[in-house]
Amino acid sequence: MTSPSLKTICVYGAGALGGAIAAKLALGLREQATVSVIARGGHLEAIRADGLRVWEAEADSPLIAQVTATDSAAALPPQDLVITGLKGHQLDAAAPGIAKLLHAGTRVVMVLNGIPWWYFHRDAQSGHAERQMEELDPNGNLWRLIGPERVIGCVAYQGAEVINPSEIKLSNNGHFVLGEPSGETTGDIEAIAALLKDGGINVSISPRIRDEIWSKLMGNAAFNPISALTRALMSDIMGNPALAAMVGQVMNEVKTVAEALGARLAISIEERLERSRQIGPVRTSMLQDLLAGKALEITPLVGMVVSLGKLASVPTPISATIMALVTELDRQNLRAAG
Ligand SMILES: NC(=O)C1=CN([C@@H]2O[C@H](COP(=O)(O)OP(=O)(O)OC[C@H]3O[C@@H](n4cnc5c(N)ncnc54)[C@H](OP(=O)(O)O)[C@@H]3O)[C@@H](O)[C@H]2O)C=CC1
Ligand SMILES: CC(C)(CO)C(=O)C(=O)O
Secondary structure, eight states: OOOOOOOEEEEESOSHHHHHHHHHHHHHHGGGOEEEEEOOHHHHHHHHHHOEEEEOTTOSSOEEEOOEEESOGGGSOOEEEEEEOOOGGGHHHHHHHHHHTEEEEEEEEEEOSSOOTTTTTTOOSSSOTTOOOTTTSTTSHIIIIIOGGGEEEEEEEOOEEEEETTEEEEOSOOEEEEEOTTOOOOHHHHHHHHHHHHTTOOEEEOSOHHHHHHHHHHHHHHHHHHHHHHOOOHHHHHTSHHHHHHHHHHHHHHHHHHHHTTOOOOOOHHHHHHHHHHHOSOOOHHHHHHHTTOOOOOIIIIIHHHHHHHHTTOOOHHHHHHHHHHHHHHHHHHHHHO
16 A cells, blocks of 8 residues: 655635635645645635634634635646535536646545535445436536546534634534545545644544445534524524424434435434534534525535435435425525625
8 A cells, every 4th residue: 555645735615614624734734735725706815815814613813824825726736635625516616627636646535514426436335336416416527527536535523614704713623534435444545634634633534434424414404404494503403392303303314315325323313413412503504605695505415315315215205395495595595695
């Protein structure tokens, strides 16, 4: 097993999580690697002017990191490692840009909530290996231009929000779980995990990344759309018995679909609800987007529970109802935002 050389890192989509990861790596790795970011708009201008400013949970001053920042992937050389901090619905448009950053050995760590476009690549559990999902990769760009064989999955247990252009607030001391789609512990994943740890990021490697994806999704499929529909914080949802019961029903649907596709989720609904209760007064990433007038990350978090439920012959009536409501909310919100 040979270890790849990881000297150049680009974070594509330096928003809440991507920006925080880029800042920590830039500060933690210093001479060990060069960290660049792809960003856009006022956020990009502010990163160039002021650096990335990251407030860790309970810190009384921000980390400040100067990084090379651009909105054009063509301005950067091919990178040894690309980390995406994009939302699932932003990946298709970004695929040609991501492709410009790749050389033969580049791996792409995709930090994502929900079902990722590469889910069935080298999946030995579901009976659907190599199935491509049109909902997540409508033009096949991700599969063709990036390729699932480059991907390392990443599940983020880290709450984060862009509170001002180039300024990010973290809500907890999070951690990130990495996994090869094949489940193997390759030299690549070991080297990438070691690099991220050197950069001050709390990571672990899972041989069953799909279990992590579903376990996290049990929360996001419920809290993210319910929070957008109600504008409630996670703690407010858990404090409302009718909404908490609905969260439990969605969790049960997600768990049933996951297990029908071969995932192993040891956690009970009660334990998963309790874990969510511990997160406290957090504004979900979908509520953040709603309030900012941005498109919502609906398909990977909600739509895929319904679609994969159909594939696995598992009824998902609550998720389908939430899907209809949040889709219309998104339409109205974007119309109002102009
Ligand atoms: N935030 C959180 O607490 C958590 C988020 N996650 C998940 O992590 C993933 C990333 O989420 P999050 O960090 O919140 O996302 P953000 O929306 O904060 O960041 C995405 C960033 O990418 C930028 N972007 C999008 N498209 C492009 C493009 N083509 N070129 C350049 N920049 C682009 C966005 O710019 P613009 O704003 O202009 O669109 C934004 O700055 C999601 O799947 C999310 O569900 C997981 C756990 C917690
Ligand atoms: C709710 C939270 C922070 C849970 O980690 C999340 O994943 C999100 O906001 O999308």
